[in-house]
Amino acid sequence: MALQKVVIVGATSAIAWEAAKCMAAQGAELFLVGRNPEKLETVAADLQVRGAQRVETFVLDVNDVARHQEMLDTAVATFGWLDGLLIAHGTLGDQRKCELSVEETLREFQTNALSVIALLTLAANYFEQRERGCIAVLSSVAGDRGRPSNYVYGAAKGAVSLFLQGLRARLARHGVAVVTIKPGLVDTPMTAHLRKGLLFSSARRVGRGVYRAMQQGRPVVYLPGYWRLVMLIIRLIPERVFQRLSL
Amino acid sequence: MLSTQAIPQSWGRYPRVKPARVVPIYWRDHLPDLQALPGPLLAYGYGRSYGDSCLNENGTVLAASHLRRFLAFDEEQGLLRCEAGVSLAEILDLIVPRGWFLPVSPGTKFVSVGGAIANDIHGKNHHKAGTFGCHVTRFELLRSNGERLICSPTENRELFEATIGGLGLTGLILWAEFRLKRIHNPYIDMERIRYDSLEEFMELCAESDEQYEYTVAWVDCLASGSKLGRGIFMRGNHNQSPEYAHKPLPRKLPLAVPVDLPSFTLNTLTLKIFNTLYDHSQLQKRVFKVVPYEPFFYPLDSIHDWNRMYGPRGFFQYQCVVPYDQGYDVMKEILQRISRSGQGSFLTVLKKFGDVRSPGLLSFPRPGLTLALDFANQGPKTLRLFDELDALVRESGGALYPAKDARMHGEDFKRFFPRWQEFMRYVDPKFSSSFWRRMALVPAREESATVEV
Ligand SMILES: Cc1cc2nc3c(=O)[nH]c(=O)nc-3n(C[C@H](O)[C@H](O)[C@H](O)COP(=O)(O)OP(=O)(O)OC[C@H]3O[C@@H](n4cnc5c(N)ncnc54)[C@H](O)[C@@H]3O)c2cc1C
Numbered sequence: 001m002a003l004q005k006v007v008i009v010g011a012t013s014a015i016a017w018e019a020a021k022c023m024a025a026q027g028a029e030l031f032l033v034g035r036n037p038e039k040l041e042t043v044a045a046d047l048q049v050r051g052a053q054r055v056e057t058f059v060l061d062v063n064d065v066a067r068h069q070e071m072l073d074t075a076v077a078t079f080g081w082l083d084g085l086l087i088a089h090g091t092l093g094d095q096r097k098c099e100l101s102v103e104e105t106l107r108e109f110q111t112n113a114l115s116v117i118a119l120l121t122l123a124a125n126y127f128e129q130r131e132r133g134c135i136a137v138l139s140s141v142a143g144d145r146g147r148p149s150n151y152v153y154g155a156a157k158g159a160v161s162l163f164l165q166g167l168r169a170r171l172a173r174h175g176v177a178v179v180t181i182k183p184g185l186v187d188t189p190m191t192a193h194l195r196k197g198l199l200f201s202s203a204r205r206v207g208r209g210v211y212r213a214m215q216q217g218r219p220v221v222y223l224p225g226y227w228r229l230v231m232l233i234i235r236l237i238p239e240r241v242f243q244r245l246s247l
Numbered sequence: 248m249l250s251t252q253a254i255p256q257s258w259g260r261y262p263r264v265k266p267a268r269v270v271p272i273y274w275r276d277h278l279p280d281l282q283a284l285p286g287p288l289l290a291y292g293y294g295r296s297y298g299d300s301c302l303n304e305n306g307t308v309l310a311a312s313h314l315r316r317f318l319a320f321d322e323e324q325g326l327l328r329c330e331a332g333v334s335l336a337e338i339l340d341l342i343v344p345r346g347w348f349l350p351v352s353p354g355t356k357f358v359s360v361g362g363a364i365a366n367d368i369h370g371k372n373h374h375k376a377g378t379f380g381c382h383v384t385r386f387e388l389l390r391s392n393g394e395r396l397i398c399s400p401t402e403n404r405e406l407f408e409a410t411i412g413g414l415g416l417t418g419l420i421l422w423a424e425f426r427l428k429r430i431h432n433p434y435i436d437m438e439r440i441r442y443d444s445l446e447e448f449m450e451l452c453a454e455s456d457e458q459y460e461y462t463v464a465w466v467d468c469l470a471s472g473s474k475l476g477r478g479i480f481m482r483g484n485h486n487q488s489p490e491y492a493h494k495p496l497p498r499k500l501p502l503a504v505p506v507d508l509p510s511f512t513l514n515t516l517t518l519k520i521f522n523t524l525y526d527h528s529q530l531q532k533r534v535f536k537v538v539p540y541e542p543f544f545y546p547l548d549s550i551h552d553w554n555r556m557y558g559p560r561g562f563f564q565y566q567c568v569v570p571y572d573q574g575y576d577v578m579k580e581i582l583q584r585i586s587r588s589g590q591g592s593f594l595t596v597l598k599k600f601g602d603v604r605s606p607g608l609l610s611f612p613r614p615g616l617t618l619a620l621d622f623a624n625q626g627p628k629t630l631r632l633f634d635e636l637d638a639l640v641r642e643s644g645g646a647l648y649p650a651k652d653a654r655m656h657g658e659d660f661k662r663f664f665p666r667w668q669e670f671m672r673y674v675d676p677k678f679s680s681s682f683w684r685r686m687a688l689v690p691a692r693e694e695s696a697t698v699e700v
C-alpha cells in the first residue's frame with residue numbers, strides 16, 4: 001500500500017520516529033502532530049534530511065479533543081488527501097498513583113484510550129468516504145490481559161484494541177485497512193525507568209515493523225512477532241493461577 | 248532516571264567498572280540539569296573505545312547515543328549537521344547513495360560523531376586528509392553550568408580546539424557539523440600487495456602516499472628475523488567509473504558473537520584470513536580488485552561483538568606512534584619485542600601518518616609510523632611487555648593513543664601530550680573519566696587557575 005501522505009499523531013514518540021524514517025526514505029509527505037513544538041521541529045528536520053518530500057507540523061495536546069477535527073482538516077487541506085494515519089502517543093502512568101487517585105486513573109484513560117477513540121471516530125469517517133488508506137494505532141500487549149502492575153494502562157490499551165477490532169470490520173468493506181499494533185517491551189523514553197532485560201527490543205526494530213504492517217495492511221501485529229506466542233500463553237493461564245503469578 | 252540502561256562497557260571489556268548511574272539524553276531541548284546531577288559526569292557514545300577513556304566509575308554517565316537525529320544536509324556543498332549520537336553507520340546509509348562519503352573513517356562504522364570528535368579519530372587516509380577534527384566546522388557544547396556554546400575555528404576557538412581530541416572532558420557535544428567527501432559510487436579500487444619485510448613496507452608507503460587516498464598494512468607479528476614486519480599492504484582509491492554507479496551493493500547479514508569465547512578462536516580466525524590472503528598473493532604478488540566500501544573499511548564489522556571472543560577477562564589494544572626520523576628502527580625493535588614475547592594477537596595494523604595538522608590540542612596522530620594490535624589480558628606478563636614498549640615509544644618521542652588505552656602511566660601522558668596543561672584550562676570542572684582520574688595530572692601552580700570560558 002502506498003504510504004505517500006501520512007499523518008502521525010504522537011510523532012515525537014521514539015517508535016513513531018523509526019516508522020517515519022522508513023516513510024521518509026521513500027519520499028513520503030508527513031504531517032507530524034505532537035504537543036511539544038521544539039521536539040516536533042527536531043523530528044521534522046531529521047525526516048526532511050532523510051528524504052521526506054514534505055514535512056509539516058501541527059502542535060496539539062491530544063487531550064484537547066475539541067481541536068481534533070481542525071487538525072485533520074488542516075492535514076487534508078495541506079496534502080490534498082491522506083493515505084495513512086498512525087496514532088502513536090501514549091503515557092505509561094504510575095500504576096500506584098492511579099490506584100490512589102481517581103483523577104490520575106481517568107487522566108491515563110483519557111490519554112491512552114479516549115483521545116485515541118476520539119481521533120479514530122473522526123478519521124474513520126474520512127477514510128470510509130475515501131474508500132482507501134490505512135489507519136494504524138500503537139496499542140500494546142498490556143491490553144491483552146490485566147495485570148496488577150499496570151492494569152490501568154492495560155485497560156486503556158485493551159479498550160483501544162477492541163475498538164479497532166470493530167472498526168476494522170466496519171472499514172474493511174470500504175477498502176480501508178485498520179492495523180492494531182501490539183509492541184512488547186521497547187527501549188524508549190517511556191520505559192527509561194525500567195531495567196532493561198532480554199525481553200526489550202529496540203525502537204528501530206519495532207518502528208520498522210510498524211511501517212511494514214502499515215504497508216501490508218495487516219490486521220493485528222505483535223512486535224517483535226514472538227510476543228504473539230508469549231501473549232497466547234499468558235492469556236491461556238487460568239485466572240486462579242494467574243493471580244498467584246507476580247507479573 | 249537512575250541506572251536502568253545497560254551498563255556501559257568499553258570495547259576491550261577491561262577494566263570492568265560501573266558508573267553510579269546512567270542518564271539517557273533524549274532531546275536537545277529538554278536537557279537534564281547537569282548542575283543537579285551528582286558528578287563526575289562523562290558522555291558515552293557506543294563504547295568503541297578500548298580502555299577506560301569512555302568509562303566513569305561511580306560517576307554519572309550521560310548516554311548520548313539517543314541524540315540520533317540529523318539537523319541539515321547541504322547536498323551541494325557536502326556539509327552535514329547532526330546530533331552527536333548519530334553513528335557513522337547511519338550517516339553512511341544516508342550519504343553514500345547521494346554521492347558523498349565520510350571525510351575520515353575509522354576501522355569500524357559503529358562509532359558516534361561525538362566519539363569521533365572526542366578522540367579526534369583517524370583512518371586509512373590520514374596521510375591525505377588528517378583526522379576527523381580537521382573536517383569539523385562547528386559543534387554545540389553543553390557545559391555543566393548549563394551554558395550552551397557554539398564552537399568553531401572562529402567562535403570559542405579555544406574550546407573548539409580543546410574539545411577535538413578532548414576525551415569528552417570539556418562537556419557534552421550536542422550536535423556537530425562537518426564536511427563530506429564527494430564520491431562517484433560506493434566502490435573502492437583496491438590493491439593488495441604482499442611484502443616481505445619492514446623495508447619493503449617503507450618503500451610501499453613512499454611509493455603510494457602520493458597517489459593513493461587510503462593505505463594500511465596488516466602485519467604478521469609472529470614473523471621474525473629477515474621476515475620481520477612482513478605482511479599485506481592495502482591501498483585504494485574511490486572508484487570513478489560510471490559503470491559501478493548503479494551496481495547494487497551486496498547485503499550480508501552480520502554474524503554475531505552471542506557469548507564469550509576463549510581467546511584462541513579470534514587468533515585462529517584472523518590467522519586463517521591472513522594466511523589465505525598471504526598464500527593467495529604468494530602466487531600473485533599484487534592483486535587488484537574493485538570492492539564495495541564496507542569490507543574495505545570495516546572488515547571486522549561483519550562479525551558483531553567480536554570483542555567477546557577474548558573471553559571474560561577482556562583484552563588490551565596497544566596503539567603507538569613513533570616519529571619518522573627514528574620510526575623505522577624503533578618500529579623494528581617494537582616488532583621484535585612483540586614477536587619474541589609471543590603475546591601479541593596475530594593481526595597487527597601498521598600505517599604511516601602524514602603531517603596534516605589537526606586543530607585538536609590533545610590530538611594523538613602526528614607524523615610517523617603507527618602500530619596497533621590486540622593483546623589478550625594475561626595479567627602482569629602483558630603489562631610488563633607494555634612497559635617495555637612504552638620505554639621505546641617514550642625515547643623515540645612518540646605517543647600512545649588514549650582511545651585504545653587502559654594502562655598508560657600519567658607521567659608518560661604528559662610527555663606524549665605536551666599541551667596537557669593548556670588543555671586542563673578547558674576541562675569542565677564537573678567532567679571526568681576513569682582514564683582521566685588514572686592519569687592523576689596536577690598542573691604546575693601558575694597554570695592551575697581554571698579560566699572561565
Ligand atoms: C574495531 C575498531 C576499530 C577502530 N578503528 C579506529 C581507527 O581506525 N582510528 C581511530 O582513530 N579509532 C579507531 N577505533 C576507536 C574508536 O574510533 C574511538 O574509540 C571512538 O571514539 C569511539 O566512539 P564511540 O561513539 O563508541 O565513543 P565512546 O567510546 O563511547 O566514547 C569515546 C569518548 O568520546 C566521548 N564522547 C562520546 N560522545 C560524546 C559527546 N556527545 N560529547 C562529548 N564527548 C563524547 C566519551 O566521553 C569518551 O571520552 C576503533 C575501535 C574499534 C572497536
Ligand SMILES: NC(=O)c1ccc[n+]([C@@H]2O[C@H](COP(=O)([O-])OP(=O)(O)OC[C@H]3O[C@@H](n4cnc5c(N)ncnc54)[C@H](OP(=O)(O)O)[C@@H]3O)[C@@H](O)[C@H]2O)c1
Binds near residue numbers: 012014092140
Ligand atoms: N515502549 C514500550 O515498551 C511500549 C510497549 C507497548 C506499547 N507502546 C506504545 O507505543 C507508543 C509509543 O511509545 P514510545 O515507546 O515510542 O514512547 P515515547 O517515545 O515516550 O512516546 C510517547 C509519545 O506520546 C506523546 N504524548 C503523550 N501524551 C501526549 C499528549 N497528551 N498529547 C500529545 N502527545 C502526547 C509524547 O509526547 P512528548 O514527547 O511531548 O511527551 C511522546 O512523543 C505509545 O502509545 C505506547 O503506549 C510502547
